[in-house]
Amino acid sequence: MTERLIAPKGRGFLLFDSHPAGCVNLVADMRARVQPAAGASSGKRPVALVIGSSAGYGLATTITGIGRYGLQGIGVCFERPPTDRRTATAGWYRTIATAQFADEVGSDxxxxNGDAFAxxxxxxxxQLLAKKFGGIDYLIYSVxxxxxTDPLTGQTHQSVIQTIGAGYSTKTLDFSGETPVLKDLWIEPATDAERADTVKVMGGEDWALWVDALAERDLLRPGFSTVALSYIGSHLTAPIYREGTIGAAKAxxxxxxxxxxxxxxxIGARALTSVNGAAVTQASTAIPGIALYISLLRGVLGENMHSPLTQSVELWDQLTGARPLNVDTEGRLRLDGWELHPFVQEQVTKRWKNVTADNIDALADIDWFSGEVRRLYGFDVAGVDYTTPCEPDLPWPTPA
Incomplete structure (x- = not known):
């Protein structure tokens, strides 16, 4: 494939191409903000398996683990390679940059690239874990x-984003036009079958299969920890999220x-869910109302929002024992206190109730949200000349 200009073209939140240089710079910016933990360089390097390592919290957890604790191991993700017509997915280029980072700091x-469910x-x-490391200390599950497709039955299950029990009307942002539009959206309730399918896809079944497979091959080291990344969110999004089909999967x-x-x-192991705070991810943009909620949250907090990278630092510090575990009464590790602080939620609720098409720019940071979506694809990243052609046909990093 020859060098070419790559522009952010698409429909709504979905862009057709990603920008290789922008994705590389995005990872460079993340790695620059990770400081090594005190004494980490002199200690034994932990080994981890990260399922979902190329995007969102999984990417942040991978970069943080490598940069802060010298993490070794394997990341698993499912990304599309470049073709004659399209660039690779953004996760493809982010993974190339993350692999280079690991190599530069001496992390194996x-x-x-494969379907984690298969x-x-x-x-x-x-097999690769057994050959290279003989066992692991951590499994991070972020899918x-x-x-x-259920490996036992061969049946493919489709997840849905719907309510349970009754329909629901919510405010949302429509990004399909030139500018975002505030509108009301009616969401139909899911059937019992749709709810069950969503749990099959996004629940804990595959996480348990990974842990069982590791245990069967004697790859779990004493003191092993596994964490599945999750989200609870605000009462404003609860009907469509925590009380809906996705919430059933999280439960x-x-x-x-x-x-x-x-x-x-x-073996003295522990399994936890980590409740992270709100973030702009490719998964979150598909949920009705979430774009508006996060834009309003940003309007309240500004730069005080905690990024996935910041929360990942907290996660690794707690998992490694550098800080005590912050768990709630249900045993969930909580990293979302900054979002769900009563004062913050009070302010966001006021804005949610009062927002209209006329005042939305004053109450919600939509420009920031839109920019963050484009950054997911490698656009709007500082230090990149988007008027210069670049080479999209970059090879997947080959395991050593």
Whole structure:
């Protein structure tokens, strides 16, 4: 493929191409903000498996682990390579940059591009883990997928973003035109089958299968920890999120953590869900009302919003024992206190109730949100000349 100009063209939140240089600079910016932990360079490097390592919180967790604690291991993600017509997905280029970062700091960290739900991917990853490290200390599970094929039945399940029990009307932002438009959206309730399918895709079943496969091959080191990244969110988004089909899947994830703890007690292992705060991710942009909510939240907090990178630093510090675990009464590790602080939620609620098409620019930071969406694809990233052609045909980093 020859060098060409790449522009942010698409429909709404979905862009057709990603910018390689922008994705590389995005990772460079993240790595520059990670400081090594005190004494980490002189200690034994921990080994981790990160499922969903190329985007959102999974990417932030990977970069933070490598930069702060010298993390070694394997990251698994599912990205589309470049073609004659399209660039690769943004996660493809971010993974290339993350692999280069790991190499530069002397971390033996490899990346596998494959369907995390598939038995073939699990077998390949576990064989590589056994060969390179003999076992792991951490498993981070950060998967947000629209569908999953059950390896036992061969049936493909599709997740839905709907309410449970009754329909619901919510405010949302429509980004399909030239400028975002505030409107009301009616959401139909899910059927029992749709709810069950969403739990199949986004619940804890696959997480447990990964842990079981690792245990069966004797790859869990004493004191092993596994964390599935999750979200609760505000009462403003609860009907469509925490009380909806996604929330049912998250509840299953939390139940799975309890089951895994009981199963792994013999090696002193622990399984947790980590409740992270709101962030602009490719998964979150698809949920009705979330774009408006996060824009209003940004309007209240400004630069005081906690980025996925900041929260990932907190996650690793707690997992490694540098700081005590901050868990709630249900055993969930909580990183979302900054978002759900009563004063913050009070201010966001006021703005949510009062927002109109006339005052939305004063109450919500829509420009910031739109920019963050474009940054997911490598656009609007500082230090990149978007008027210069670039080469999109970059190879996947080959495991050492």
């Amino acid at each position: 960290f490899s990346f596998i 038995d073939d991917t699990k077998d390949h990853v576990l 947000a997928a629209p569908r999953r 299953h994830l939390e139940d799975t953590a309890t089951t895994l703890c009981d199963k792994l007690d013999w």
